[in-house]
Amino acid sequence: MTAYTLPNETGHFGQFGGMFVPETLIKAITELAAAYEVAKQDPEFNLEMERLLKEYVGRETPLYFAENLTKYAGGANIYLKREDLNHTGAHKINNAIGQALLAVRMGKRKIVAETGAGQHGVATATVCALLNLECIIFMGEEDIKRQALNVFRMELLGAKVVGVTSGSATLKDAVNEALRYWVANVDDTHYLLGSVMGPHPFPLIVRDFQSVIGKETKQQFLARKDCLPDAVVACIGGGSNAMGMFHPFIEEEEVELYGVEAAGQGIDTAFHAASLTKGKPGVLHGACMYVLQDKDGQIQEAHSVSAGLDYPGVGPEHSHLKEIGRANYHSITDQEALDAFQLLSKLEGIIPALESSHAVAFAIKLAAELGPSKNIVVCLSGRGDKDVDAVRARLKGGNK
Amino acid sequence: MNRIEQTFQLLKKNQAKAFVPYIMAGDGGLDCLVERLKLLEAYGAAAIEVGVPFSDPVADGPTIQQAGIRALNNGTTLKGIVVELAKAREVVKIPIIIMTYLNPIYAYGITSFIHDIQKAGVDGCIIPDLPIEEEEMIAPELTAAGIELIRLVTLTTPLERIKQIAARGSGFLYTVTVKGITGTRNEFAGDLNAYLQAVKEVSPIPVLAGFGISNHEQMVTISKYCDGVVVGSKIVDLFAKNSLAEMKKLMSVFKQKTNIV
Numbered sequence: 001m002t003a004y005t006l007p008n009e010t011g012h013f014g015q016f017g018g019m020f021v022p023e024t025l026i027k028a029i030t031e032l033a034a035a036y037e038v039a040k041q042d043p044e045f046n047l048e049m050e051r052l053l054k055e056y057v058g059r060e061t062p063l064y065f066a067e068n069l070t071k072y073a074g075g076a077n078i079y080l081k082r083e084d085l086n087h088t089g090a091h092k093i094n095n096a097i098g099q100a101l102l103a104v105r106m107g108k109r110k111i112v113a114e115t116g117a118g119q120h121g122v123a124t125a126t127v128c129a130l131l132n133l134e135c136i137i138f139m140g141e142e143d144i145k146r147q148a149l150n151v152f153r154m155e156l157l158g159a160k161v162v163g164v165t166s167g168s169a170t171l172k173d174a175v176n177e178a179l180r181y182w183v184a185n186v187d188d189t190h191y192l193l194g195s196v197m198g199p200h201p202f203p204l205i206v207r208d209f210q211s212v213i214g215k216e217t218k219q220q221f222l223a224r225k226d227c228l229p230d231a232v233v234a235c236i237g238g239g240s241n242a243m244g245m246f247h248p249f250i251e252e253e254e255v256e257l258y259g260v261e262a263a264g265q266g267i268d269t270a271f272h273a274a275s276l277t278k279g280k281p282g283v284l285h286g287a288c289m290y291v292l293q294d295k296d297g298q299i300q301e302a303h304s305v306s307a308g309l310d311y312p313g314v315g316p317e318h319s320h321l322k323e324i325g326r327a328n329y330h331s332i333t334d335q336e337a338l339d340a341f342q343l344l345s346k347l348e349g350i351i352p353a354l355e356s357s358h359a360v361a362f363a364i365k366l367a368a369e370l371g372p373s374k375n376i377v378v379c380l381s382g383r384g385d386k387d388v389d390a391v392r393a394r395l396k397g398g399n400k
Numbered sequence: 401m402n403r404i405e406q407t408f409q410l411l412k413k414n415q416a417k418a419f420v421p422y423i424m425a426g427d428g429g430l431d432c433l434v435e436r437l438k439l440l441e442a443y444g445a446a447a448i449e450v451g452v453p454f455s456d457p458v459a460d461g462p463t464i465q466q467a468g469i470r471a472l473n474n475g476t477t478l479k480g481i482v483v484e485l486a487k488a489r490e491v492v493k494i495p496i497i498i499m500t501y502l503n504p505i506y507a508y509g510i511t512s513f514i515h516d517i518q519k520a521g522v523d524g525c526i527i528p529d530l531p532i533e534e535e536e537m538i539a540p541e542l543t544a545a546g547i548e549l550i551r552l553v554t555l556t557t558p559l560e561r562i563k564q565i566a567a568r569g570s571g572f573l574y575t576v577t578v579k580g581i582t583g584t585r586n587e588f589a590g591d592l593n594a595y596l597q598a599v600k601e602v603s604p605i606p607v608l609a610g611f612g613i614s615n616h617e618q619m620v621t622i623s624k625y626c627d628g629v630v631v632g633s634k635i636v637d638l639f640a641k642n643s644l645a646e647m648k649k650l651m652s653v654f655k656q657k658t659n660i661v
Contacts (some may be wrong), residue, residue: 010533012573017532018533018534019531019534020529020530020531020534021458021529021531021552022458022459022501022528022531022552022554023528023531023552023554023557023576024554024555024576024579024580025556025558026531026533026556026557026561027557027558028556059427166465167455167456170658172456173456176456176457176458179458180458180459180461180580180581183458183459183579183580183581184558184578184579184580184581185579186579187556187579207490213552278411280507281506282503282506282507283501283502283503283506283529284456284503285456285458286529290505291503292508293503294479295507296477296504296507296508297455297478297503297504297505297506297507297508298454298472298504299455299503328425
């Protein structure tokens with residue numbers, strides 16, 4: 001494969017990406033792109049980033065050989081990249097720290113963010129506490145109900161959580177409201193977007209900050225096995241942990257990339273979040289990407305047992321990797337994810353986030369398919385403590 | 401000459417300002433759209449912006465969001481709106497401008513959309529989530545079809561960029577008067593007048609002000625520095641309440657001042 005240099009200067013990944021935002025935001029995102037280009041060349045910025053990732057987040061995260069899970073799956077070796085061991089319990093903090101440092105550089109001391117499951121909201125509130133930034137988080141009322149503990153966590157960290165009742169009252173609507181807030185407060189506020197979506201330069205910035213996942217994985221795997229893994233697997237909502245894992249491997253053609261979407265109650269029902277599998281290219285939240293939509297271009301609601309995957313679009317770079325066939329995208333149902341959630345807990349003593357459980361469920365199938373002597377790395381993007389209540393309720397309800 | 405250009409030439413000749421109302425198509429049912437457009441023309445509209453409902457209208461405040469939800473619940477589609485606009489063209493003489501987010505056009509198919517609105521006699525198109533950086537995907541085809549792409553500038557747009565946008569201009573330049581989304585406001589920023597004057601100075605095409613404008617006093621003040629106003633949320637609200645007398649009075653603002661149109 002020739003050198004992979006996307007996005008281009010205008011933020012496009014092939015036909016995807018771009019900056020489809022109201023004119024009011026153009027100045028802010030142009031300034032952000034320029035500030036990022038300078039910051040990433042600045043040794044001081046990078047040193048501060050590295051310091052915080054090491055001392056505050058606890059990087060690097062381990063690459064763990066899941067021997068019991070491997071035996072269970074009966075095929076390829078399964079390794080887990082333990083992003084669940086990061087401070088705040090998920091990969092989201094990698095990006096939150098980077099963008100918050102960028103905001104401070106730009107002289108913006110107010111942060112607005114959206115959150116679905118609350119993981120990005122918690123990561124953002126955490127970093128704002130650390131750097132003494134004002135923090136306002138938009139969260140759908142439905143998600144506030146599903147993730148009450150994370151709401152309290154954010155408030156404890158000093159953030160203001162605003163419930164969103166418009167539309168489906170989930171992540172997509174929280175993004176709408178955060179964008180509206182940003183339009184009205186753009187002078188002194190940075191929008192700390194949590195995934196590889198939105199207008200350019202967000203998909204680029206978030207990917208770069210999350211690429212630490214793939215870079216570490218590559219080094220760790222090489223150091224241990226003196227080769228690269230045969231496949232890497234990650235779950236996809238907006239797609240940030242997957243993009244962070246994939247990006248350092250894109251030019252390594254022998255490494256297969258697998259993204260796992262939420263099939264919810266099944267991709268042939270109306271209740272799923274499989275944007276790449278069932279969606280069409282469209283424009284939402286500032287970017288051209290695969291979107292779940294009806295024939296008239298109205299955005300449809302996504303459904304998943306996991307609030308973090310409950311989004312009707314997927315980042316433009318994933319849309320592009322699908323289009324050129326560099327990455328493979330599959331889906332896992334709610335039930336399969338719930339099974340994997342319990343399985344990993346019992347077999348390895350690791351309770352995964354429901355989001356990450358989708359990747360685990362797919363990896364088990366893939367391991368059997370690839371057979372022994374092959375190696376798979378799963379991005380275990382978050383820990384499952386936040387989901388324990390919801391899973392317990394479902395299991396009690398006879399869903400098993 | 402395009403209908404929009406003709407309208408502004410006439411206004412200029414009469415030293416009058418443009419009142420351009422925004423209406424959410426399908427709010428109250430799509431079958432009343434033609435009647436409402438006729439009514440707005442009778443009340444003195446210089447042109448009409450016809451809004452297309454979208455599930456995720458990030459540039460709009462609660463009034464237009466709610467109207468959009470009502471319209472979608474009525475089963476309103478962009479295809480259906482275009483059919484109604486073709487009927488409206490037979491009875492309404494003033495320019496008709498479609499205002500829609502990009503995705504409904506994208507789903508319709510850009511070429512089919514332009515073909516169909518041209519046939520329906522639509523004069524212009526406003527796409528609030530399409531900045532000039534991305535307009536290449538649609539602007540050339542619109543131009544070829546003789547449909548004006550109305551571009552927006554805002555309080556955060558640097559002067560150099562305002563010049564660039566205005567220079568591409570067709571129809572009129574839509575100047576957003578608030579930092580924020582649509583919806584009525586009591587106050588505007590103190591530097592609004594200076595901003596409007598600056599825009600007016602660099603724009604080779606007429607300048608209309610919109611977002612947040614809802615009463616006579618605001619309209620009279622703001623229109624001193626530009627060629628007219630766009631009124632959205634207030635009109636949507638008055639239609640929803642069926643307050644037609646109040647709408648007529650609101651829209652008479654420039655007629656009283658100038659005795660024309």
